[in-house]
Amino acid sequence: MLAEKSRGRNLQRLLPAAAVLLVILAVHLFLERGPDHVVEIRPVDGMLDITGVDLSHEVANVDNSWDFYPNALYTSADFAAGVGRPVPEAGDPDAGSEPRYGTYRLIIKARPEQYYAICSYSIDYSTRVFVNGTEVASFGTVADNAAAHVPQVGSMTIPLYSGASGEVEVIYQFSNFVHRDGGFIQPTYLSTPQNIEAFKADNDLASLSLSSGLLVLFLYFLLCAALQRRGTFLLLAVCCLMMALRDQNFLVVHALPPGTSWYLTYRIFMTVTALLPGMVLLLLGSLYPGTVKKRLTILHAAAMGIAAALTVVLPTFWLVTVCTAAWICAIPYLFCLIWGITRHYLRRKSFQLVDALAAGGAAMLILSILMEAAYVNNSSAVSHYGIMPRGMLIFDLLIAASISLRAREQEAALSESRSRSELLERMNAMNLDFLHQVAHELKTPLTVISGYAQLTGLQMSTGHISSETPENLKVIRSEALRLADMVTKLLEYSYGKTSEAQFATVEVGPLLESVRAICTPMCLKNSNRLDLSGGTCADVCGSWELLLQVFINLVINANRHTQDGVITISASDRERREHVVFRVEDTGSGIDSAQLPHIFEKGYSGDGGSGLGLSICREAVEAHGGILEVERTGPDGTVFMFTVRKKEAAP
The missing domain is CATH 3.30.565.10 (Histidine kinase-like ATPase, C-terminal domain)
Incomplete structure (x- = not known):
């Protein structure tokens, strides 16, 4: 019966917590909602026909099936003069080895005299954009050799005008001599300039809300770590900071100053990406001490340290390999941690509300790690923005609630266990205070007696006895009687009697x-x-x-x-x-x-x-x-x- 009542109380506590969590998720989804209508459109043979698409209230997500020309930097004049046929785009297994530079081309067929805009990220490493033969954007320096190549990435918004013909030619040139993967087009969105600006604002709001919230949690947990000197809070702070920087939009556009070196940006991003799973697992291990053997934890932490050092000293060409290796090295620790947490609850044979919050947060975080590992190579959005930051936000909320509830329960238990000792301490303090006051009260008449005795002794030694001498003796006698009365009251008090002031x-x-x-x-x-x-x-x-x-x-x-x-x-x-x-x-x-x-x-x-x-x-x-x-x-x-x-x- 008591167990059933306890489960009922836990359920009653869990429901409000679940409601609050749902509200937070709803707010985040609202901020991340994007445009009201997104349509998917796909180019055919390098031609994108939008004459029948109403973009006045919609944003089109353009499939990245552009014409691709590897190992060549073509312009509109080259295409007008006639060049070779396009090949499968970079990254396709049929394309063979990854090209070090190349050209993407897309012809947009629209209604005449219309204004549009596209927004996207530049192709990784360096990009130059041409619209109808005019260069409209440049990130880094595109070149056909490593000496002249300068990498850079960034967010771009390109205005388009269909003109009298209704056709717009968009050309991306890219070069890559710093990484083994070839360049590829990022998700591209096309609509009216007003819709594109609204779309960007929605994306920035979602990105900033999530990453800024994680930065606030980073500062909070860092302060907790400094005040309480607990490693768990330090790991929480580090994970929150890394999750905030995991969002490439936040890192590149908002966190780092304009013009920051691509090498620094890329190393920061790859370091964060490589270490995140391992740091999260170390955090979960600190929340469940003893669930994983200490030797395995030390080996895992050492592997994370080696991965961090390698992302700093190795050429950028190898950073993806280091990142992949770090994720693979975290797998054994992940399975040991899941088994250890499961065994922890099985041995306890109890599952309270604080356990539900902590286990739920851990499960959400582990699930976000597994989902990101599964989709990071298949989705550009996942590879750049990740899934783990959302899992981290939910985890932080649940863990904070768990820590708060556990602290309250421990405080109540501690208060109950030490109530008797505190009572004794208070009694001792009261007795000590009483003795101080009694000593002070006894000292006063003694001071008076001493003063009058010295004065009377001085008068008698000099033979100047006057009418004041008997009065002095009366004062001495009066103070001696008062002192005796105080001692009597003290004795009455010590034997449990009371003598209140009249x-x-x-x-x-x-x-x-x-x-x-x-x-x-x-x-x-x-x-x-x-x-x-x-x-x-x-x-x-x-x-x-x-x-x-x-x-x-x-x-x-x-x-x-x-x-x-x-x-x-x-x-x-x-x-x-x-x-x-x-x-x-x-x-x-x-x-x-x-x-x-x-x-x-x-x-x-x-x-x-x-x-x-x-x-x-x-x-x-x-x-x-x-x-x-x-x-x-x-x-x-x-x-x-x-x-x-x-x-x-x-x-």
Whole structure:
């Protein structure tokens, strides 16, 4: 029953994820939709008749069956003078060895006085285009020898005008001395100039959306790898970058600057093409650690490294061979990985939602690799743009969802497993904080006792005993009783008893006099004078001990930062209707602006103190329903202000 409920919950989670994935795929297909109507047309004996084709709302995909003349660079004048018959196009097994240069020719028969345009990529390696005898485009340098040949590729859009005769002659000259494969015509599209521009815009949008999305994922995973130091994220980043560059349209037209050397462009493209399957398999292996033996993984990675080095140092003539060899070398690792992943789930005997997301992403990526391997030699579109980038995008989305869900589950499990230890840590932290506060509270009366004892001892040693001496002894006795009371409360706390602060009517005048009596000796050590103001204001409701402690802590802080100055304690019941406003003002050095936002934080101290005094003061004032703040600070001194409810305003 529990297993059935778990499967039901997983299905409920999987359905929204599947819906989101379908929406993303629909958006991508919409961006890649191309023209609304594409018609296939095929030349016959070098002649393309479009007189009966309505291209006002359609784009024609022209079959690449042009007349082909190998090892000759013909122009319109040559054809007008009469040349040999065309032979099967380059790449056809009947054509024999691949030609190093040649000419393609197509006669388009259209209605007179019409404007058209064709768009395509140049023939690989170098191309020169003529329309009705006029050169209209050139990529690289076409030549009949290797010394003069300069390779270059690029996207081209050629305008056509049928004229009075309705015929348009299109000639492609090409040369290739850098690669074993001969040149061949790329997919060519023919329509009105407006339709061609719209067609190109749709293709660019699809290409840019996919590759740009993969580049964003590259930056994201690269940042994750830097922050988390995980090899899986680094492999994800590398695969996303390579998938983005796998699209030749994006690489040539958008990523690389115009005029980039063909040799560099070609090496980048072939390096990406050669390494992609192997890098993807290494990525999948890192997602399923232990499914493939470590020795085999090292050998596979070494093979990828050798392939990368060869694409850099070998002549371009051999790069396709290196690419093919790299793909073949990845096959054993692929089968081992599929078997290892299958065995991984069989051993676990469970298949959760995170497993479905991860396995689904891996399956989509492996399927895209196999499809590209099957069609790369049969389709120009696959060889140039690939299928793997789409599989990588789906994989990234599913893996990101899997990682997020797995992290949440691990976080929940970790939170549950460590709840008891965290509780103990919090209790220890609370006890430690309590001990710090108790130590700080015990230190204050001891400081007062020590100060008055020294003053009284000095008076007795010099024989200057006055009426102040008995008062000093009373203060020592009072502080000793207060210290004893604090120790008693501490013992009560340690034995599990409670002793909450008792709130009652507190007369402000006597409270301030007690503060002056206690703090005057401390102030005299720094040659400071302690003044009182406003002792006749209304009574307040609170704890005598807590309020006394607040004043003592504030005076101690003021005295620490004041020398040969005045510390003034004042009270006013006229500024606020329900509160008495107290101030402790000094003429000291003030508080640094950088430290001001942190002075009430526990443990923070700008002068080497414990960092507890002001935090204790704020807690005590807030317990009285008031506020404590720095009213003013600067080179002329600091004013701390706090409020306490009046007796008649107490709740």
